[in-house]
Amino acid sequence: MTPRSAPKRRPGRPARLSRQGILAAALVLLEREPDEPLTVARIAEEVEAVPAALYRHFSSLDELLDGVLDEILGGVELAIRRRAAWPEQIRDWMISVRHHLLRYPAALRIIGRRGRTSPSWLDTVACQIEILERAGLSGAELARTHLWITETTMGLVMQEASLALTDQISGARASLAEMSQEGRARLAPLMPALARLAPDAFFAFAVDRAIAALVDLVESKAR
Secondary structure, eight states: OOOOOOOOOOTTOOTTOOHHHHHHHHHHHHHHOTTSOOOHHHHHHHTTSOHHHHTTTOSSHHHHHHHHHHHHHHHHHHTSOTTSOHHHHHHHHHHHHHHHHHHSGGGHHHHEETTEEOHHHHHHHHHHHHHHHHTTOOHHHHHHHHHHHHHHHHHHHHHHHHSOHHHHHHHHHHTGGGSOHHHHHHHGGGHHHHHTOOHHHHHHHHHHHHHHHHHHHHHHHHO
16 A cells, blocks of 8 residues: 655645744754854745745844844853852853854854844843942943953954864964064964963963953952
8 A cells, every 4th residue: 555645734834833943943054054144044944934934933034033142142141150259250151152152153143233233142241241230330431341351252252263273273383484584483482382272271261361350450449
């Protein structure tokens, strides 16, 4: 007896298509093909739907991408130890942002797009502001410090996402012979130590230095 073929699915009405399922499919795409832009067409293909079907769950592409970013960054605030001292909470924030964004490096491209910053990212940095307020900062000093911590974290993450630290060191070693004699004399002696640097340890070093400077700033205000 010939098996019955499965009934054809009507276009645009995949079984159990949901908001959460769409977001999960977008995350799969970001992990599987991080260099490709995240578009409605690609997400629709992943969930076996027509693009219009996604707009039954999201009013716009911005809302969809904000939802994706919220899924990625939602764990940042949860990683901050509520009973820890404020310097350790800043450390938790910086390390957690790096962890979540390096898992989905393509998300860096959807934080800011078409002159718009994702509110999901702004919510993530807002919890950092709350910590700095508890440290005693306010006004212009709070604004400068918040931007400094944010830019320090994101600068390191973006560099690491675009070119892994080990690849940076390997590339530098490969180019030593093409450097000027003076530049090579300065850099070459550092190469063995640079080659031993682990990405996590280097990021921790940068975090330590930032927090030490931040503690000095807060303590100088108290004197």
